[in-house]
Amino acid sequence: MIGYTDAPRAWWMTRGMARVAGVNLPQAVIDGWLTREELATIVARCEGCTCLSRCDSWLAGSGASKRMPEFCPNKSSIEALCPN
Template structure:
């Protein structure tokens, strides 16, 4: 399993946001369309974000959302993986 034991909350939030867009991050790395260092950048950017509480609340109520919230610093990069 690909994960980030040093930043578990950021990993969980990044993975949750990616799921909203239909992206499975571990599978993306295994299948080669996302490099491990790119995934690390996503998790690092999430860990540096000061809106993790907003993110958690948004994920908790947005299971059926079709797009990520505008405040997510990884929005553009994750959504680019879909196209």
């Protein structure tokens, strides 16, 4: 299992955003679409984001949303991995 014990909140928030976009980050690493280093960069970017409470609220109410919010600093990196 790929996880980030030093940044668990950022890891789960990053995974949550990726799921909205239809991306399974651990599977993307396994399939070779993303390196562990690239994934670590994405998680670190989330950890350093100043919108954590906004992100928390957005994820809690995202429901059937299929698009990530514009304020997410990982939006372009994650959407580049979309299966579409």
